[in-house]
Amino acid sequence: MRRFIRNPVRAPLALFFLPCLALAQHGQVDLKAPDSLKNPESVAAGAKLYATSCGGCHGPEGIGGRGPNLIKRLARNIPDGELFATLRNGLPGTDMPPTSLSDDDTWKLAGYLRSISGPANQAVVPGDPANGEAVFNKAGCAGCHAILGKGSRMGPDLSNIGANKPLAAIRDALVPSKTDPSKNYQLQGAEGVKVTMKDGSTLQGIARNRSNYSLQIVDQKGDLHLVSMDKVRELQVKEGSPMPADYGQRLSATDMRDLLAYLARQSVRSAK
Amino acid sequence: MKNLILTLLLASSLPIGTAAQVRYEDIVKGPGADWLTYAGNYEGWRYSPLKQITPQNAGSMTAQWTYHVPDSGGLRTNPIVYKGVMYVTNSNSMHAIDARTGRLIWRYDDPQATKKGVNRGSAISGDSVYFTTTDNYLVALDRQTGALLFHKKFGDVDKGTTSTSAPLVVKDKVLVGSAGGDSGMRGFIVALSAKTGEELWRTWTVPAKGEKGSETWSDLHEWGGAGTWLSGTFDPETNTLFWTTGNPWPDFAGGPRMGDNLYTSSVLALDLETGKLKWYFQFTPHDVHDWDAQSWPVLLEIQWNGKPRKVVVHANRNGFFYILDRQTGEYLKATPLTDNITWAKGIDDKGRPVLVPGKDPTPEGNWVCPSIKGATNWMGQSFNPGTGLLYVLTLEECGMFTLSTQKPVPMKNFAGGAATEPGGQVYLRAIDPKDGKRVWEYPVGNTSRTWSGTVSTATGVLFSGDDDGHLIALDAKTGRHLWHFNVGDSLTASPITYEVDGKQYVAVAAGTNVFAFGLFEPVPSMALPKMTTTK
Numbered sequence: 001m002r003r004f005i006r007n008p009v010r011a012p013l014a015l016f017f018l019p020c021l022a023l024a025q026h027g028q029v030d031l032k033a034p035d036s037l038k039n040p041e042s043v044a045a046g047a048k049l050y051a052t053s054c055g056g057c058h059g060p061e062g063i064g065g066r067g068p069n070l071i072k073r074l075a076r077n078i079p080d081g082e083l084f085a086t087l088r089n090g091l092p093g094t095d096m097p098p099t100s101l102s103d104d105d106t107w108k109l110a111g112y113l114r115s116i117s118g119p120a121n122q123a124v125v126p127g128d129p130a131n132g133e134a135v136f137n138k139a140g141c142a143g144c145h146a147i148l149g150k151g152s153r154m155g156p157d158l159s160n161i162g163a164n165k166p167l168a169a170i171r172d173a174l175v176p177s178k179t180d181p182s183k184n185y186q187l188q189g190a191e192g193v194k195v196t197m198k199d200g201s202t203l204q205g206i207a208r209n210r211s212n213y214s215l216q217i218v219d220q221k222g223d224l225h226l227v228s229m230d231k232v233r234e235l236q237v238k239e240g241s242p243m244p245a246d247y248g249q250r251l252s253a254t255d256m257r258d259l260l261a262y263l264a265r266q267s268v269r270s271a272k
Numbered sequence: 273m274k275n276l277i278l279t280l281l282l283a284s285s286l287p288i289g290t291a292a293q294v295r296y297e298d299i300v301k302g303p304g305a306d307w308l309t310y311a312g313n314y315e316g317w318r319y320s321p322l323k324q325i326t327p328q329n330a331g332s333m334t335a336q337w338t339y340h341v342p343d344s345g346g347l348r349t350n351p352i353v354y355k356g357v358m359y360v361t362n363s364n365s366m367h368a369i370d371a372r373t374g375r376l377i378w379r380y381d382d383p384q385a386t387k388k389g390v391n392r393g394s395a396i397s398g399d400s401v402y403f404t405t406t407d408n409y410l411v412a413l414d415r416q417t418g419a420l421l422f423h424k425k426f427g428d429v430d431k432g433t434t435s436t437s438a439p440l441v442v443k444d445k446v447l448v449g450s451a452g453g454d455s456g457m458r459g460f461i462v463a464l465s466a467k468t469g470e471e472l473w474r475t476w477t478v479p480a481k482g483e484k485g486s487e488t489w490s491d492l493h494e495w496g497g498a499g500t501w502l503s504g505t506f507d508p509e510t511n512t513l514f515w516t517t518g519n520p521w522p523d524f525a526g527g528p529r530m531g532d533n534l535y536t537s538s539v540l541a542l543d544l545e546t547g548k549l550k551w552y553f554q555f556t557p558h559d560v561h562d563w564d565a566q567s568w569p570v571l572l573e574i575q576w577n578g579k580p581r582k583v584v585v586h587a588n589r590n591g592f593f594y595i596l597d598r599q600t601g602e603y604l605k606a607t608p609l610t611d612n613i614t615w616a617k618g619i620d621d622k623g624r625p626v627l628v629p630g631k632d633p634t635p636e637g638n639w640v641c642p643s644i645k646g647a648t649n650w651m652g653q654s655f656n657p658g659t660g661l662l663y664v665l666t667l668e669e670c671g672m673f674t675l676s677t678q679k680p681v682p683m684k685n686f687a688g689g690a691a692t693e694p695g696g697q698v699y700l701r702a703i704d705p706k707d708g709k710r711v712w713e714y715p716v717g718n719t720s721r722t723w724s725g726t727v728s729t730a731t732g733v734l735f736s737g738d739d740d741g742h743l744i745a746l747d748a749k750t751g752r753h754l755w756h757f758n759v760g761d762s763l764t765a766s767p768i769t770y771e772v773d774g775k776q777y778v779a780v781a782a783g784t785n786v787f788a789f790g791l792f793e794p795v796p797s798m799a800l801p802k803m804t805t806t807k
Contacts, residue, residue, distance in 0.1 A: 119383070119384075146414075146419045146420075148420060148421070148422070149414075149419065149420070149421045149422070153414055153416070153417035153419040154417075157414075157417065157418060157419035157420055159419070159420035159423075160382070160420060163382075163383060163384050164381065164383060208376075208377045208378055208417075209370070209375045209376055209377055211373075211375060212800055213373065213798070214370060214372070214373045214375055216370055216375060216377045218416065218417050222414070222416060222417055222419075223416060224357070224377065224416035224417065226356050226357070226370055226372065228372075228773075229798065229800065229801055230796075230798045230799075232801040233801055233802065234801055234802045234803075234804070235801045235802070235803045235804070236803075236804050236805075236806050237803065237804070237805050237806070238805075238806055238807075239805050239806065239807055267384065268382065268384075268409075268420060268423040269382075269384045269423075
């Protein structure tokens with residue numbers, strides 16, 4: 001939808017700025033990123049450049065401010081050449097300014113954006129994953145989540161979380177923004193529910209799916225229940241996500257860092 | 273609520289989900305309300321004892337729900353149903369849906385898979401559901417929540433192998449095949465532990481140099497193909513697996529691989545415990561038309577010379593229908609499956625084709641029947657013990673086979689030539705499996721686009737798909753039309769039937785969706801429950 005609205009604005013301007021926009025034309029979308037795009041030094045240099053020229057608008061970790069949340073925006077995986085052109089030329093007709101950085105620095109920025117918006121297991125995530133695993137067990141995460149068959153199956157499985165989600169989304173699940181819930185990723189709509197059936201029996205757990213006509217609940221034991229709403233007398237839905245929102249207060253900064261380092265490495269494809 | 277969830281025990285629970293497990297005996301019993309294995313039962317019948325839908329009332333079937341599979345196309349998945357939950361697969365993903373309503377319960381994705389491709393479905397055992405990724409990992413998931421149990425590599429993309437078929441679970445083993453035979457690879461069937469994914473045995477379908485059978489290859493046998501990209505069948509009495517194999521590689525160029533090319537285009541009988549070859553039968557020695565043998569072997573007992581005999585029947589892509597002894601693999605009989613067969617005059621009394629000379633692919637092109645698509649293919653056939661008939665989708669089509677003069681290079685997708693599929697006529701044919709005689713046939717359009725198979729039921733209703741995107745119901749006895757429904761896309765998978773809460777459904781994947789049908793029932797107006805939101 002965004003694209004749809006933006007394009008008509010860009011089209012007339014494109015004619016006007018023809019020389020500088022040449023790079024943004026689709027021929028350049030094939031532009032190849034240097035091989036160094038993903039190396040840690042290059043990403044770290046990109047992070048510095050980002051902090052000085054971009055963070056003011058896009059937020060310190062790319063999660064948005066005056067400019068949009070880049071992690072969400074870049075999830076659609078635009079080609080390297082298009083990303084480069086956006087950084088180089090800005091987006092005329094919007095607040096996104098062009099930069100005068102060298103090609104090399106522009107690629108470093110692109111590499112940084114890729115690392116924060118791509119799967120967490122491909123980003124450089126500092127911390128001690130071994131302590132993170134201990135924190136995972138101590139903090140009771142396994143009471144709701146399983147990793148490779150260990151833990152409760154009531155909440156989402158985390159065996160592949162590092163390969164499926166960017167770091168920001170994992171962090172967000174643990175430390176949701178209170179001031180601006182629209183910045184959060186975690187909410188996939190899982191609800192804590194309690195059902196009272198017409199025969200008086202009750203059932204509770206996490207709804208994997210709920211419509212007016214049927215309900216699919218996983219209970220604490222990890223058992224699935226398929227419920228027809230015509231058999232239900234009363235449905236209690238807990239406000240907000242069943243995922244506790246207070247780990248930011250409960251865990252020390254070090255433990256939180258290590259927990260993230262541990263989660264970011266959860267990938268079924270890594271040699272473990 | 274968190275504490276509520278963690279501390280309160282369930283006051284009551286519904287039958288679904290509680291402690292039930294899929295046991296080997298449940299699969300042996302064959303389908304009832306559930307559909308537990310690719311072909312319905314181990315013998316490959318795609319037959320259901322359900323009786324709600326009959327030839328008399330099939331005309332009043334209506335759509336019950338649709339589930340859209342995101343990022344899909346030409347879905348080939350054969351659904352598995354257990355206790356009201358349906359499992360469907362797409363490339364590198366599995367979706368568990370409520371089989372009464374089509375609502376998604378959980379979804380598993382493997383975005384790191386290095387290849388995408390078709391997937392024919394899943395298998396279930398205990399509390400696990402299994403499927404394979406295109407790049408050869410066996411994935412085991414908790415059937416209720418989708419939690420990952422293990423993820424084990426069993427094949428090598430770098431050696432030309434990919435995975436497309438539904439696994440077959442027998443007892444403690446998950447059996448998985450291999451695909452990729454059109455661009456060079458060495459086929460295998462592998463047994464993995466259902467608990468851990470650990471490899472238990474592996475049987476190569478092309479012998480290594482020096483092994484028995486390797487003398488049937490002048491060269492290239494390390495890339496010789498014989499993929500095993502369709503699930504096999506199983507005989508619980510003798511603990512024997514029956515698995516068909518694919519074409520030799522390069523598909524159309526026989527020169528570099530003189531000889532019969534064992535065990536390509538064959539059926540193999542393997543011991544479940546060890547994977548050892550009990551016997552084999554090669555349908556098309558030295559196949560140069562990419563016919564392979566991918567249509568599963570159906571296990572039956574028929575009257576043979578006045579006595580009951582356990583047999584394997586097989587409708588082959590090369591145009592013939594075969595009857596073999598189940599214990600020994602002895603050839604008993606072959607009859608034409610299609611009217612147009614130009615490459616062989618018939619089958620001799622040893623089971624070898626009597627070749628018509630000059631039908632190999634040539635640089636100028638050679639017109640041969642059947643076409644590359646074959647007289648039939650992997651689309652599911654079904655056997656109905658009530659009618660005693662086998663239902664097979666067959667294609668009357670011929671095509672041009674050309675030979676390339678280039679040197680074959682493995683994994684470069686070089687099949688050694690090319691073949692055309694000019695279009696033909698698909699017939700759904702009812703065959704008497706004891707003599708191969710055609711009892712009736714029903715033309716299913718004329719674009720030869722359908723890849724839909726069949727399923728039939730105890731009341732004598734046969735479901736299949738046609739070329740124009742209709743799911744159809746026919747009278748299994750006579751082939752008379754009973755019902756049709758336009759799903760709006762080509763059918764590329766086989767229908768199944770199952771029951772939840774006393775209602776019989778027929779489901780099929782087509783294009784990018786899964787559809788479920790059942791008898792029309794007015795939906796009673798329903799009062800929504802009282803709903804409260806708590807902090």
